[in-house]
Structure formats: C-alpha cells, structure tokens
Amino acid sequence: xxxxxxxxxxxxxxxxxxxxxxxxxxxxxxxxxxxxxxxxxxxxxxxxxxxxxxxxxxxxxxxxxxxxxxxxxxxxxxxxxxxxxxxxxxxxxxxxxxxxxxxxxxxxxxxxxxxxxxxxxxxxxxxxxxxxxxxxxxxxxxxxxxxxxxxxxxxxxxxxxxxxxxxxxxxxxxxxxxxxxxxxxxxxxxxxxxxxxxxxxxxxxxxxxxxxxxxxxxxxxxxxxxxxxxxxxxxxxxxxxxxxxxxxxxxxxxxxxxxxxxxxxxxxxxxxxxxxxxxxxxxxxxxxxxxxxxxxxxxxxxxxxxxxxxxxxxxxxxxxxxxxxxxxxxxxxxxxxxxxxxxxxxxxxxxxxxxxxxxxxxxxxx
Amino acid sequence: xxxxxxxxxxxxxxxxxxxxxxxxxxxxxxxxxxxxxxxxxxxxxxxxxxxxxxxxxxxxxxxxxxxxxxxxxxxxxxxxxxxxxxxxxxxxxxxxxxxxxxxxxxxxxxxxxxxxxxxxxxxxxxxxxxxxxxxxxxxxxxxxxxxxxxxxxxxxxxxxxxxxxxxxxxxxxxxxxxxxxxxxxxxxxxxxxxxxxxxxxxxxxxxxxxxxxxxxxxxxxxxxxxxxxxxxxxxxxxxxxxxxxxxxxxxxxxxxxxxxxxxxxxxxxxxxxxxxxxxxxxxxxxxxxxxxxxxxxxxxxxxxxxxxxxxxxxxxxxxxxxxxxxxxxxxxxxxxxxxxxxxxxxxxxxxxxxxxxxxxxxxxxxxxxxxxxxxxxxxxxxxxxxxxxxxxxxxxxxxxxxxxxxxxxxxxxxxxxx
Numbered sequence: 161x162x163x164x165x166x167x168x169x170x171x172x173x174x175x176x177x178x179x180x181x182x183x184x185x186x187x188x189x190x191x192x193x194x195x196x197x198x199x200x201x202x203x204x205x206x207x208x209x210x211x212x213x214x215x216x217x218x219x220x221x222x223x224x225x226x227x228x229x230x231x232x233x234x235x236x237x238x239x240x241x242x243x244x245x246x247x248x249x250x251x252x253x254x255x256x257x258x259x260x261x262x263x264x265x266x267x268x269x270x271x272x273x274x275x276x277x278x279x280x281x282x283x284x285x286x287x288x289x290x291x292x293x294x295x296x297x298x299x300x301x302x303x304x305x306x307x308x309x310x311x312x313x314x315x316x317x318x319x320x321x322x323x324x325x326x327x328x329x330x331x332x333x334x335x336x337x338x339x340x341x342x343x344x345x346x347x348x349x350x351x352x353x354x355x356x357x358x359x360x361x362x363x364x365x366x367x368x369x370x371x372x373x374x375x376x377x378x379x380x381x382x383x384x385x386x387x388x389x390x391x392x393x394x395x396x397x398x399x400x401x402x403x404x405x406x407x408x409x410x411x412x413x414x415x416x417x418x419x420x421x422x423x424x425x426x427x428x429x430x431x432x433x434x435x436x437x438x439x440x441x442x443x444x445x446x447x448x449x450x451x452x453x454x455x456x457x458x459x460x461x462x463x464x465x466x467x468x469x470x471x472x473x474x475x476x477x478x479x480x481x482x483x484x485x486x487x488x489x490x491x492x493x494x495x496x497x498x499x500x501x502x503x504x505x506x507x508x509x510x511x512x513x514x515x516x517x518x519x520x521x522x523x524x525x526x
Numbered sequence: 527x528x529x530x531x532x533x534x535x536x537x538x539x540x541x542x543x544x545x546x547x548x549x550x551x552x553x554x555x556x557x558x559x560x561x562x563x564x565x566x567x568x569x570x571x572x573x574x575x576x577x578x579x580x581x582x583x584x585x586x587x588x589x590x591x592x593x594x595x596x597x598x599x600x601x602x603x604x605x606x607x608x609x610x611x612x613x614x615x616x617x618x619x620x621x622x623x624x625x626x627x628x629x630x631x632x633x634x635x636x637x638x639x640x641x642x643x644x645x646x647x648x649x650x651x652x653x654x655x656x657x658x659x660x661x662x663x664x665x666x667x668x669x670x671x672x673x674x675x676x677x678x679x680x681x682x683x684x685x686x687x688x689x690x691x692x693x694x695x696x697x698x699x700x701x702x703x704x705x706x707x708x709x710x711x712x713x714x715x716x717x718x719x720x721x722x723x724x725x726x727x728x729x730x731x732x733x734x735x736x737x738x739x740x741x742x743x744x745x746x747x748x749x750x751x752x753x754x755x756x757x758x759x760x761x762x763x764x765x766x767x768x769x770x771x772x773x774x775x776x777x778x779x780x781x782x783x784x785x786x787x788x789x790x791x792x793x794x795x796x797x798x799x800x801x802x803x804x805x806x807x808x809x810x811x812x813x814x815x816x817x818x819x820x821x822x823x824x825x826x827x828x829x830x831x832x833x834x835x836x837x838x839x840x841x842x843x844x845x846x847x848x849x850x851x852x853x854x855x856x857x858x859x860x861x862x863x864x865x866x867x868x869x870x871x872x873x874x875x876x877x878x879x880x881x882x883x884x885x886x887x888x889x890x891x892x893x894x895x896x897x898x899x900x901x902x903x904x905x906x907x908x909x910x911x912x913x914x915x916x917x918x919x920x921x922x923x924x925x926x927x928x929x930x931x932x933x934x935x936x937x938x939x940x941x942x943x944x
Contacts, residue, residue, distance in 0.1 A: 217621050217647065217688075218622045218624070218692070220622070220648070243621075243622060244622040244624075245618070245620075245622035285621065285697040286697055289622065289692065289697075291692065291809075293688065293813055294688045294805070294806075296809075297805045297809045297812070300805075301801050301802075301805045383939065385939050388932065388939055389932045389934070389936060389939070392930070394700075394932070394933060395697060395703075398699075398700035398703065399694070399696035399699075400696075402696040402700065410719075410720055413934060413938065413939050413942035414944060467944060514801060514802065515801030515805055516801050517800055517801040521797060521798045521825070522798060525822045525823060526807075526808050526811065526821055526824065
C-alpha cells in the first residue's frame, strides 16, 4: 500500500500502514480516557481560529459550521454542509477526543497528525477552499490574532502555526465527567455493558479507551442516495474522488471508503470504526448519517448489519430482546460526558466585522 | 521624441551588454540590419522595434484593426463560441459558485469593473484594475504585467486566483459534469465524454475572440472616411502623434506596443486606508514569489518585476490599448485616475498626479515621460481624439444558463452492486 501510493500520499500512507498493522486490541482494553496535556495560550488561539469564518475562502464558514458544538462538534445534518456552492457526501464526525486518535477521517486517509487534518480541511475545495497564503494575511490584519500568536510563543501569524494551534485546541476537547469513566453507570447501563462485551459483540471493533479499534470495516451501512441525487453533494463527491485519484469516478454509485487508501477492492465500502464517546450529542450516525437514533443503530446491528458483498464476517444477527436493546443504548449513553458548550470550549467573543487598516502603513514593515 | 527613443534604445542595449558581455555587440548589428531590411512595423521585440525606428521613420503608425489572430490549436466554431458565451457568464466556474468571468468583466461596466481595484472573490478585494475583454484577443500576453501567454491561460489563471475566482479544477470540472446541457455541448465541440476544465478555457477564449471592435471613428478615418473624425479630433491626432508623444508607446492597430514601462503612476492610496486591501497586498507579494525582504518592504505593485526579478523592471506595466477606453474608467493598472482628463493631466505634468506623487521607482521611469506643455485647449483636443478609439458600447444580455441535474436515477442507485 505504502509503495503503491507513495507518489500521492508519501509518508502518510506509510504511517497509516504501520498503524493498521498494529496488533489487535482485545476486549479487555475498554476503560477510562485520560485527559490530554495542552498549552492554554495555544489552545485559546486555536479556539478562536476554529470558530472564525475568515479561515474559509469566501469567509462564510468556519470549522464549527460542520463541527457544531451544539451537536457534540459534529454535523447535525446527515451530510455536512460543505463549502458554499457545493454540498458534501459524508457526516462530519465529532472532533471531541480527536486528539486521542491515530487515524482520521471516515475513510482513514490521514494517519499522520491533526496538523495534516487541519490543513486538509482548510484547503480542500469542497470543504473550506482556503488559499492559506490569504488566510495568513487575514490573520496578520487582526490585532487580536497578532497578540494571541505572540503570547502563545508562535511569533507572527502564519499558516504553519494555525496548523499547530487548532490541534492544540482540539486537545482540550476531551470527554468530561463520563459515567462510564467515573464508575457511576446505572444498573441498566451495566447490563448493557455486559451485552456490549458479550452477546452483542460490539467490543470486537469498538474497543480501547476510545471504543474504536481505529481500523476499517464494512458493516453494510446503506448508501445515502442524497450524495448522488443532489448534484450539490455529488459535485463535492466527484471533486474529492478526482483529487484522490479514484479511478472510474464518474460511474461510482457508492462511497468507496477505505478503498481510497488501499485501492484493494476488498476494502470497498469499509470505514474506520467510529468512537462511541459523546454519541448522546452527535446524531445522526454512521459515515453518511443514515441512522438517526441510537435505537436505529442497535436495531441495525441486531439485524446483522446491512447488505454488502464485502461485509465484515464479524456481523451476524444478534437476537437481542427489546429490553436488551434498551440496556445497550443505556450503556452507549453512559459513554457521553458533559456537553462541551460553555465558554471554556466555544469561542464566544465577537469577531471584528471588517479588517482594521494598519496605521502608518507606508512606514511600517509588512 | 526620436532622440528620446534613441537614448532609451541605447540604454536597453547597454543593459544587454552589461549582462551578457560581448554578446551584446553581436546582437547590435543584427538588430540594425533587421530594422533596415524590413522596416519597423513587423518587429515585436521592444529593442528591435526601437532600433528599427531609429533608422527609419518612427513608431508604427496607428492603423485600422484587422481580424484577431486565431490560434491554430483553438479554432473558432459557432458551437464553441456559443458554449464559451454560456461559460463566460456562468458563476459556477469559481470557488463558491458566485464568481465567474463576467463578475469582474461586467458588460455594462465596459466588460471590466468600474472601481479602482477589481471587486475580487467574496471575502477579498483584488489589487489591480480589471481590464476590458473587448479586443483582448489581440494581446500577445495578458494581465497588467503580461503573466499569461494566451487568453486560454488568462481565463484559467483568473478562475483559479485566490482574489479572483478562487476555483479549483476538480470542483469546477465536477460541476460541468453535472450540467447535462454542458456535457452534450462539450462532447459536440471537443469530442470528450465528459467536460474537461481546460476546454472550458478554450471555449471562453473563442467567445472572447468575438468581442472585438473594428469600426470605431478612428478605424473609419484611417480607412479613408475623412468625415469620421471632427476637426477637433484631427487636431488631437496631430498632438497624439507629435507634441504629446502618445504614439511612442500607444502605436499600431491596437494603440499599444505591448511593451512594459514605468510611467510614474503613484501607488493607490487605498493601501494606506483599507484593511482588506492591505491583506491582498501582502498576499500578492507572497504569491508572486517576492523575496522575504521584498515582502517586508514593498509598498507598491512592482509589476513586471515579479516576472523578471530585475530591479529595473520595478513599477513597469504593459502599455494598455486605448481602444474602448470611453467605457473602461477608471484607468491605469491600479485605477488611480477616474477620468481621461486626469490621465492627460498626469502625462502633461510628466508623470505626476495633482499632488505631485509618482512611482516609488523614479529611477525606472521611462524617458518618454516628461512635461508636455499642453494648453487647456490642446488637452481637450487630445481627449476628443482618444474618444475616437471607442465605437458604440458593446452590450449583450447574459444568457440563460443550463441547470444541474442528477447523473443517476434512484432506480440505478438501488440496482448498483454493493
């Protein structure tokens, strides 16, 4: 894989290969999630950047437009909004706990760092379509940023430091006061946990402190036809497929998922196992938002997943009773903590409405 | 005038000698021979033309405009032109589907934009004046510093530029594929299964090659209709070709020598007062490959320098055509002059604005630019003549654009193998 893709993705693919070749994590690994260390001044700067529409080409959308804090920093609509002028073809996942991950995006195409994820989100034409050289100059035009970059030890505002500050902020977005972590689960949730690790078999993929093996699986989630029936979404999908170099993109009628990374047909329709933390806030579910509630998700797996020729052999009908399904949902909800919606997590100060002119411009250095 | 030209020519050749040592001595006789043998009209190299001019009779005369050159690799056809017209007006050929060619080249604003700086992509402002599309077909190079070598490349560069269209090839090509009428039209014109974005630039260029004006009062006059110019305009023509010296650069059928000069235009004051313009200013220094030190200290548009990186090219811009200028105010690469009166006053002062401001690179200022001593009446005559470079206003109604449609039916999606 790394060799095949080296011209396009270089180290990324190699690094991703290393992650995926790691030994299988076993069920017993589920457990509390440690907080992450981060620098307060850098994270504060990252927070202001995350909510700032000036980080998109036409200054219309921010990171938070699709990673909405009111929805657990995920997209409240099945398919993300995308950049103005187009739509999108996947559901923006929560960025809470993203700092704990080793592989990002539903198809797992970035396995290096949040620095690279940040760059991809800001520059991709169907996402934020930002020429980062313009972004840098916008930031240098805002005295608040000039001060914040300096105070954070970054010197003057630059593209590279944006790609460091936003990940620093993301490190501050970790689950808080989770019943599972604190050992305060209800009796119902405790019964659900037993099913989770036993009869329902969820833990086969949803394991580790993040409740994900961070590997790609095909569970047969039905295609979201809005991707293809709505030309706004379809154009984003086509632009993505062209840029990624997926062959035969004009005829694709399904999301290729992890196939994009490996170009192995056996990986068609596989997506990286999502974390189960903060599900309370992040509906709708799955890479394309096809399942609206956790009841729907549990029902989906109880039926043995969806239909797909590549479907994982781990999936089979579970035979869960109605009360067992309720217990399982209660357990899933016990993996969500406090909503991260206060000023500690959300930038609430207004942004300047226009760019202040630099005084004495002719005399000062740019 | 001739003396000035000769001096300029010699300094140009001196530079060649300075840079290339003895090579310059080899070039000189060749240029002179070429000038003697063919006259100056066919020379396009600035130095060659100037050298020819020195020996023969001066700059190429004004001439009626012939048909535009058509590149052999992008021939005209009615179908291609029609497609190009649709695309010219289609704002989906830009980043957020709001900014197409016509956004900054608006037919009712002289196929340009009637502000000093072009309006730019949403969230930005441009840093140069938008130039008219009319007669753009005749320019060998496009943009104010000549950075594009063809209309096709200009269309592409403008659609992709961060403060212009800010469009990426992928998304623009994807949009074309989802507009069935375009799929059919591109297939008919270019023979491809799906539209290719580079063919969009070719079609747009074919349309632009129809946006020419060859029947101005001046064209008619030069073709023998002596009634096409007023007496005042005829007096203005004499000044243009004589005392005012305009013809030194604004010569030939397009009233431009397509060369680069620093004429002393002062920087636009907007950079001192407008934060958004300051953002773009620095971005351009960055994007055009300035050195770190250049980026830090630049306080004006260095123009032709960005292409050559020669310090003597700082502040030089390509001589614009004077055709259609009746409709294309404001003037100059940065739109600092809103009327032709201001432009003529600027030249009459020898390249100074009314406050005495000029280029930050006076050492590069063309020797052609000197106080002209034109009287009030002479200035009026000159302006009257410059109006003869414009015919009727060219206006078209924006076409009705084809819609997006899904590529697949729900049935086809349901039947797709998973």
